[in-house]
Amino acid sequence: MQQKLRVLLADDDPVFLRLLPTQLANENFEISTATTGGSVLDVLEKREFDVVILDVDLPDISGIEVLKTIRTLESAPEVIMLTADTSLETGLTAMRAGAYDYITKPADSDQVKELIRKASDKTRIVKQNQRLKVAAATRYPGVQPIFESEISKRIFAEAERVAGMDATILITGESGTGKDVLANWIHSKSGRAELPIVSVNCGAIPENLVESEFFGFEKGAFTGAGKQKVGLIEAADASTLFLDEIGEMPLSLQVKLLMFLENGKFRKVGSVRDQTADVRVIAATNKDLKAGISDGSFRADLYYRLNIIMFELPPLHERPEDLEALSNGFLERFKSKYGRPELEFSNAAKRQIREYNWPGNVRELKNAVERTVALASGDKIERIHGIFESGVISGAVPTESKPELVSLAWLEKDHILKVLEEVNGNREAAASILGITSRTLYRKLKEYRA
Known part of the structure; x- marks a missing residue:
């Protein structure tokens, strides 16, 4: 309308x-x-x-x-x-x-x-x-989704059906399962696709800046506010706002986001005037928001307001057909990027891909294939670099020998340490690859040393 x-x-x-x-x-x-x-x-x-x-x-x-x-x-x-x-x-x-x-x-x-x-x-x-x-600064590089499994086909068919609606959407799933790809795909199929989607990682903004980033501020609102700033909500007017890692959003902002979702009005920092914006919100999280409601870190009313339509993306190891399609798709992409048109997977590399558990999901697979293509010495890939490896990471914690039956906590720890090893202990780079905040990574490493 x-x-x-x-x-x-x-x-x-x-x-x-x-x-x-x-x-x-x-x-x-x-x-x-x-x-x-x-x-x-x-x-x-x-x-x-x-x-x-x-x-x-x-x-x-x-x-x-x-x-x-x-x-x-x-x-x-x-x-x-x-x-x-x-x-x-x-x-x-x-x-x-x-x-x-x-x-x-x-x-x-x-x-x-x-x-x-x-x-x-x-x-x-x-x-x-x-x-x-503002939207250009947050723009997500469009990626065509790759899927072959029945469960993914059902998810994307349902997503296409609701794309034209303006209902809020909540996407859940483990880190790296492709929640951002689904959100951007929904936007591309909506009536708002003429304008770019505005994306923000809620865990990446310092808490003292989060309100001004979301709502903008007026000139002179605080020390250093030399000119007016357009916030993310205003930037997404007539478009879609994608809130990644919504579970990391501070409680103080959750209240104001809920108010905006209810009446479409917001107020810039330092302003006494309400503004309106027509925004479709898609949120994503790898957290259990119901557990967050129980421990007081997430508002129940915001959860129910976001959860009008929900999609849950299963981990990659539960989608073997997608695993094959994605690995081949990434191979084609990085063959072109690195100028290796003759490169192909050997049977051993394909078996390695099939048998690995991929705790980091699609993100880990993508990074592993790119790393492998970049390091390949011949035209046949004999092994995938960065998996089935162990060792000591500088400044971190030595990996443990893998027991026969492992817990999710063990897999998470093992994967985090492997990623750190691949980036030579660079924690900022590791956090980016893992899709978590640096603060979360530091906390987990501290737990591993305890």
Whole structure:
């Protein structure tokens, strides 16, 4: 549904204030009125408008002075001036002061309609450019999903069916199972696909910055806020916001996210004015959010608001058909990247891929295949580098010999240490590969040393 254009009409003539809204009643406009310059500025402090139609002659403050003040506001609407002066001078003065255009009274309703639409288009383009800059900084490189298993076919068929809906979606599954790929694929099949998806890892933003990152801030909101910042929610207006690792979101932000999901309104840090955004939210987590509700780290009301539609991605070892398709797909991708067109898996390498448990799931498989292609000496891959290996990691913990039956905790520890070994102990790189925060990795290594 197309959003109504929000128009503020300011004039001290009560007849005109009744007449023009009546003439525009059949248009997709939401019209508010004001009778003084002071009330115009008061309303603009509290509400957001697309266009202001402003009379030059107001009883308390000159319309030109009100216009000049409006132009200093952050996210200022476009202003169309009204004047009874038929000379060009008043109109030119208004244009020089920053008006979009001016209309000479008596105002023709068709002319007003056309100017409102043109002015709002300019406002929309300016705001959209601001949002696209933020979205570009978060943009996920599109990856076509690869799957052959029946369970994956069912998941993607259901995802395509709900892609056109605006219901919130929660995607769960172990780290590395492809939750981000599914989220981006849903966005690509939705009516919002013309605009880029805005993606954010909720665990990667420092807690003291998280509110300003999500909601943006006004100039002067705090020390160092030299200019207005567009937040992630505003950047995702008319698009999709993908909240990865939603289980890492601080409780203080969970409350505000819930409020936004309920009414579509948010407020920038340092602002007293509510803004609206039309955002479709997709969230993902590898955590048990119900356990988080029990221990108080996740809000139950937010969980139920997010969990309108849920997809659970199974671990890779439960999808052997996907394993083969993915390994071949990654091989083709990295053959092209590294200029190795003749490279292929040997039977031994294929068996190694089939028999390994892949605790890091698709992410681990992708990294293993890329590493193997980069290190291959001939045209036949005899072994996959980085799996079935053990050893001591510098500054970490020695790996243990593998028992016959292992727990999930043992597999997780073993995999983390192998990844650290592959990146020569670089914990930031390891955390990125593992899909966890550096803070989580440090905590786990401390537990392993205990």
